[in-house]
Amino acid sequence: MNASAWHMLLEGAWTTVWISGISIAIGVTAGLILALIRIARIPVVDQVLVLYISLARATPLVTLALFIFLSAPTFGINLDRNVAGILALTLNTTAFNAEIWRSAFRNFSREQREAAMANGMTPWVTFRRIMLPQMMITSLPGLINEMSFLIKGSPAIAVIGIVDLTRVTNRISAVTYEPLPPILVACVLYMAAIGCLVWLQRIAERRANRLAV
Amino acid sequence: MFEKNTSEQTAVSIRHLSKSFDGVEVLRDVDLEVREGDVVTILGSSGSGKSTLLRCINWLEQPDRGSIHIGGQRIGVNDAGRPMPVRELAKVRARTGMVFQSFNLWPHLNVLHNITEAPIHVLGKSKAEAEAHARELLEKVGMSPKADAYPNTLSGGQKQRVAIARALAMQPEVMLFDEPTSALDPELVGEVLAVIKDLSAEGYTMIVVTHEMAFSRAVSDKVVFLDKGLIIEQADPETFFTNPSTERVRKFLEREES
Ligand SMILES: Nc1ncnc2c1ncn2[C@@H]1O[C@H](COP(=O)(O)OP(=O)(O)OP(=O)(O)O)[C@@H](O)[C@H]1O
Numbered sequence: 001m002n003a004s005a006w007h008m009l010l011e012g013a014w015t016t017v018w019i020s021g022i023s024i025a026i027g028v029t030a031g032l033i034l035a036l037i038r039i040a041r042i043p044v045v046d047q048v049l050v051l052y053i054s055l056a057r058a059t060p061l062v063t064l065a066l067f068i069f070l071s072a073p074t075f076g077i078n079l080d081r082n083v084a085g086i087l088a089l090t091l092n093t094t095a096f097n098a099e100i101w102r103s104a105f106r107n108f109s110r111e112q113r114e115a116a117m118a119n120g121m122t123p124w125v126t127f128r129r130i131m132l133p134q135m136m137i138t139s140l141p142g143l144i145n146e147m148s149f150l151i152k153g154s155p156a157i158a159v160i161g162i163v164d165l166t167r168v169t170n171r172i173s174a175v176t177y178e179p180l181p182p183i184l185v186a187c188v189l190y191m192a193a194i195g196c197l198v199w200l201q202r203i204a205e206r207r208a209n210r211l212a213v
Numbered sequence: 214m215f216e217k218n219t220s221e222q223t224a225v226s227i228r229h230l231s232k233s234f235d236g237v238e239v240l241r242d243v244d245l246e247v248r249e250g251d252v253v254t255i256l257g258s259s260g261s262g263k264s265t266l267l268r269c270i271n272w273l274e275q276p277d278r279g280s281i282h283i284g285g286q287r288i289g290v291n292d293a294g295r296p297m298p299v300r301e302l303a304k305v306r307a308r309t310g311m312v313f314q315s316f317n318l319w320p321h322l323n324v325l326h327n328i329t330e331a332p333i334h335v336l337g338k339s340k341a342e343a344e345a346h347a348r349e350l351l352e353k354v355g356m357s358p359k360a361d362a363y364p365n366t367l368s369g370g371q372k373q374r375v376a377i378a379r380a381l382a383m384q385p386e387v388m389l390f391d392e393p394t395s396a397l398d399p400e401l402v403g404e405v406l407a408v409i410k411d412l413s414a415e416g417y418t419m420i421v422v423t424h425e426m427a428f429s430r431a432v433s434d435k436v437v438f439l440d441k442g443l444i445i446e447q448a449d450p451e452t453f454f455t456n457p458s459t460e461r462v463r464k465f466l467e468r469e470e471s
């Protein structure tokens with residue numbers, strides 16, 4: 001591979017990283033908010049969320065990305081392809097994250113909540129100071145698992161013309177007629193990204209031990 | 214006991230309290246007065262409603278009927294007779310402190326921060342002020358060396374002493390203890406009872422559910438006996454333990470002695 005091939009590859013890698021990164025950040029936060037809304041059990045809103053979650057979990061990413069990108073103009077919206085890609089990844093990952101957060105909330109120790117209430121904490125203070133810090137630790141393995149699914153599923157956004165780390169290998173080999181080297185480098189880069197996540201998970205697990213009273 | 218400063222102010226007043234779970238009456242028309250500075254112990258066999266009574270006092274359980282006043286302030290129901298909004302309820306709850314059988318410390322916080330958490334985030338104390346007070350309380354319960362330890366590294370007796378300090382940090386008007394030594398290994402019971410005895414000597418108002426008869430006799434101003442949700446006997450410890458007026462209590466005490 002020559003310098004320009006390397007350059008293209010790194011650009012593709014960067015595209016994957018920033019699009020996935022933004023989707024993960026929004027997806028983790030939005031998942032938490034949806035989980036809290038579902039826990040509040042607001043009629044109608046709850047049914048709508050259940051519908052969204054099951055649809056988003058059942059739809060393949062490629063299909064979702066295509067649908068968003070192609071249907072936007074019919075609603076009079078001119079969607080940038082990167083925005084459409086982020087939207088697809090986010091809609092998908094949020095649905096999974098919402099379920100992870102919700103189960104962490106439901107499984108939270110009743111005794112600890114009672115201790116918080118007995119100490120005069122309102123439900124909001126209890127959530128913010130007692131539950132959320134522990135839910136972050138207990139949910140992290142699930143959330144990180146979901147993050148690596150997202151990264152591994154991210155080549156789906158190539159279908160709407162985004163040149164990500166996988167797509168770019170195709171372009172390079174179209175010029176160099178050597179498909180193997182760029183693909184190999186791409187594999188290594190994906191593994192590095194997933195490796196970072198696994199390393200984060202280890203740290204989380206060490207902190208989680210403390211929670212086992 | 215006579216030199217103790219017992220004023221005539223009422224700390225907790227419970228009137229006509231009733232509570233059912235799934236159609237079964239667990240508390241039946243309970244009346245109880247606790248004066249400031251008094252130690253009241255609640256005895257009774259398993260399932261008689263002791264925990265439920267204690268948990269109604271700080272509204273962890275909502276009674277079906279009756280009223281509870283803490284320092285003259287009604288808990289759970291506002292002046293208009295409506296359920297209290299959560300913020301208001303939290304304020305009244307903060308006037309009580311509770312110690313649970315299973316400690317219920319927060320495992321993500323170290324000992325010091327378990328104690329400062331509510332004073333900072335409920336009472337709005339500064340970090341420095343809350344920590345200084347927490348260190349005094351740790352000294353009182355003999356846990357100063359463990360200020361930086363996390364709960365999972367402590368013994369049961371140590372956890373319970375931290376839990377007591379945590380409740381005291383809110384400067385409650387009344388302390389509620391639900392079988393504070395029942396989850397402890399026998400050799401650790403003494404250290405926790407010693408702390409509670411110290412508190413009684415300092416004049417704290419306390420309601421203690423316990424199975425420790427000798428402790429109840431030594432520390433109480435009043436002993437209350439619950440049987441199937443009814444208070445069937447209320448007396449000073451001398452009378453209660455030597456000359457109970459009901460057959461039920463006499464049998465209970467015989468069984469506890471053996
Ligand atoms: N949340 C609940 N739902 C249903 N039933 C309950 C609940 N809490 C308590 N009970 C029932 O109410 C009765 C009284 O319970 P409570 O815990 O007050 O008894 P106790 O005197 O504290 O007993 P112990 O000495 O075993 O702690 C028991 O029969 C119990 O099964």
Ligand SMILES: [Mg+2]
Pocket residue numbers: 263264265391392
């Ligand atoms: Mg009980």
